[in-house]
Amino acid sequence: xQVLISQAQIGERMxxxxxxxxxxxxxxxxxxLGILTGSxxxxxxxxxxxxxxxxIGFMQASSYRGATTTPGKLELLAGLVPDVRDRHxxxxxxxxxxxxxxxxAIEAVRELEPRSLRVSVLLRKVGRQxxxxxxxxxxxxxxxxxxxxxxxxYNDEYRQLPYIAALDSxxxx
Ligand code: 5GP
Ligand code: MG
Numbered sequence: 001x002q003v004l005i006s007q008a009q010i011g012e013r014m015x016x017x018x019x020x021x022x023x024x025x026x027x028x029x030x031x032x033l034g035i036l037t038g039s040x041x042x043x044x045x046x047x048x049x050x051x052x053x054x055x056i057g058f059m060q061a062s063s064y065r066g067a068t069t070t071p072g073k074l075e076l077l078a079g080l081v082p083d084v085r086d087r088h089x090x091x092x093x094x095x096x097x098x099x100x101x102x103x104x105a106i107e108a109v110r111e112l113e114p115r116s117l118r119v120s121v122l123l124r125k126v127g128r129q130x131x132x133x134x135x136x137x138x139x140x141x142x143x144x145x146x147x148x149x150x151x152x153x154y155n156d157e158y159r160q161l162p163y164i165a166a167l168d169s170x171x172x173x
Contacts, residue, residue: 005164010164017120021050029055097128098129099130120135121139122151124138147165148170
C-alpha cells in the first residue's frame with residue numbers, strides 16, 4: 001500500500017509549522033478555527049505543539065441542495081465558533097483543492113470581525129485552484145489524487161489513519 005505522507009513526515013512538518021506560527025504571532029493569543037471534520041487531527045496536533053496562548057473552535061461546511069438555493073451551494077454552520085471579535089484567528093482546513101470551501105469560510109469569519117485572519121492548510125493540491133487564495137501556512141503540496149487519512153475521509157471512512165494515502169492504493173491492496 002502506497003503511503004503518500006508518513007506519520008513521521010507529518011509529525012516533523014507539524015513541529016516546523018508550529019515554530020513558524022509561534023514566531024509570527026510573537027506570544028499573542030490566537031483562536032484556532034478548524035473546518036469540520038477533516039481538520040480535526042491537524043488542529044489537535046498543531047495546537048499541542050504551538051507555544052502560544054490558544055483557543056479552539058470549529059465551523060462546519062455543508063453543501064445544501066434545496067429548491068431555494070443553488071445546487072451545491074456551501075453553507076457554513078457557525079454554531080461551534082467561539083467569540084472571535086477583535087481576536088487573532090487562524091483558520092485551518094484539511095485540504096485546499098478548488099478553494100471554494102476556504103473562500104466561503106474566510107468570508108464568514110471576516111463577518112465576525114476578528115483582529116486578524118490567517119489561513120493554514122494541511123494539504124494543497126497543485127494545479128487545482130479555481131479561486132485566487134494564498135494560504136499563510138501549508139503543510140504539504142500534493143499531486144491531483146484523492147487522498148485519505150489523518151482526518152481526511154472517503155464516505156466517512158479512513159479518517160483515523162495516522163498517515164495520508166491515495167485512496168486508489170488502499171483499494172487495490
Ligand atoms: P475545495 O472547496 O477547495 O474544492 O475542496 C475542499 C474540500 O474538498 C476539502 O475540505 C475536502 O473536504 C474535500 N476534498 C478535496 N480533495 C480531497 C481529497 O483528495 N480527499 C478528501 N478526503 N477530501 C478532499
Ligand atoms: Mg473538508
